[in-house]
Amino acid sequence: MLRIAVPNKGSLSDPASAMLHEAGYRQRKDRRELVLADADNGVEFFFLRPRDIAVYVGSGKLDIGITGRDLLLDSGANAEEILRLGFAGSTFRYATRPGTAKDVTEFGGMTVATSFPGLVGRHLADNGVDASVVRLDGAVETAIQLGVAEVIADVVETGTTLRNAGLEIISDPILHSEAVVVRRAGAAADDPKVQQFLRRMQGVLVARRYVMMDYDIRAERLEAAVALTPGLESPTVSPLHDEGWVAVRSMVLTNEAQRIMDDLYELGARAILTTGIHACRL
Ligand SMILES: Nc1ncnc2c1ncn2[C@@H]1O[C@H](COP(=O)(O)OP(=O)(O)OP(=O)(O)O)[C@@H](O)[C@H]1O
Ligand SMILES: O=P(O)(O)OC[C@H]1O[C@H](OP(=O)(O)OP(=O)(O)O)[C@H](O)[C@@H]1O
Numbered sequence: 001m002l003r004i005a006v007p008n009k010g011s012l013s014d015p016a017s018a019m020l021h022e023a024g025y026r027q028r029k030d031r032r033e034l035v036l037a038d039a040d041n042g043v044e045f046f047f048l049r050p051r052d053i054a055v056y057v058g059s060g061k062l063d064i065g066i067t068g069r070d071l072l073l074d075s076g077a078n079a080e081e082i083l084r085l086g087f088a089g090s091t092f093r094y095a096t097r098p099g100t101a102k103d104v105t106e107f108g109g110m111t112v113a114t115s116f117p118g119l120v121g122r123h124l125a126d127n128g129v130d131a132s133v134v135r136l137d138g139a140v141e142t143a144i145q146l147g148v149a150e151v152i153a154d155v156v157e158t159g160t161t162l163r164n165a166g167l168e169i170i171s172d173p174i175l176h177s178e179a180v181v182v183r184r185a186g187a188a189a190d191d192p193k194v195q196q197f198l199r200r201m202q203g204v205l206v207a208r209r210y211v212m213m214d215y216d217i218r219a220e221r222l223e224a225a226v227a228l229t230p231g232l233e234s235p236t237v238s239p240l241h242d243e244g245w246v247a248v249r250s251m252v253l254t255n256e257a258q259r260i261m262d263d264l265y266e267l268g269a270r271a272i273l274t275t276g277i278h279a280c281r282l
């Protein structure tokens with residue numbers, strides 16, 4: 001059985017379970033379940049705190065896990081990222097009250113509050129800054145108001161939380177984070193069970209990003225049409241009963257589909273259809 005760590009709470013939990021479900025795995029019905037065996041698919045899920053996942057995987061007790069890149073790097077665990085999952089995207093940034101500092105290099109002697117002390121300590125050291133780091137569990141924005149710190153370092157998605165706290169972002173992002181699949185650093189890359197899991201997850205990513213497009217076009221316009229819909233490998237072209245016309249089938253990016261349909265129509269294509277992809281293996 002492949003042993004997989006899945007976030008049990010927070011921003012990563014629901015999208016991770018949704019993605020696993022789309023990939024054909026059983027998911028828990030009750031949020032209090034801690035372990036779930038999916039014998040049909042040869043996997044066992046362990047629902048753990050997101051922060052702990054890299055630690056379990058890094059120690060080799062679990063084979064792979066889903067966590068945030070920021071949590072992975074903060075943990076210092078002996079684990080590495082093997083697949084980006086495209087959800088829970090955020091940046092990790094410093095913020096202060098306006099006028100406190102313009103750049104990380106001006107933080108010397110100040111206190112930085114964060115839930116990610118590993119990440120922040122390393123970043124300050126890399127920049128040669130001698131600042132104290134105080135670890136808080138969450139709601140770190142309030143640390144400045146209460147005088148616990150002059151600077152915070154935290155996850156920023158829309159920036160609303162910082163704006164509401166009257167804080168401004170300082171310096172470039174420390175990190176761009178998203179949900180990732182991790183495994184023990186240096187683990188065998190060719191484990192067939194891991195490979196199969198990754199193919200399933202990649203299948204979900206492709207199914208989410210692409211639609212299938214079908215259309216009919218006069219044969220003499222085929223090359224121009226195919227230039228608009230090159231597909232991932234090469235489009236399928238089939239003859240139609242009506243000589244002089246062909247049918248084309250190709251994958252296109254979902255967020256480009258409407259523009260491509262307009263361009264194909266202008267080119268003379270008709271019966272242009274898009275259909276969702278439910279699952280795929282490339
Ligand atoms: N608002 C957000 N938008 C996108 N990703 C986020 C957001 N907040 C946290 N994350 C990501 O979620 C992961 C942290 O998960 P964790 O469950 O520890 O915190 P959380 O989602 O803030 O939940 P909570 O604070 O309620 O426990 C990190 O990878 C972080 O980048
Ligand atoms: O840029 P935004 O869109 O405002 O999102 C970022 C905020 O979301 C998370 O907080 P959460 O609500 O999880 O509270 P926490 O601080 O207790 O973790 C994160 O810690 C930031 O504070």
Ligand SMILES: [Mg+2]
Pocket residue numbers: 138
């Ligand atoms: Mg949070």
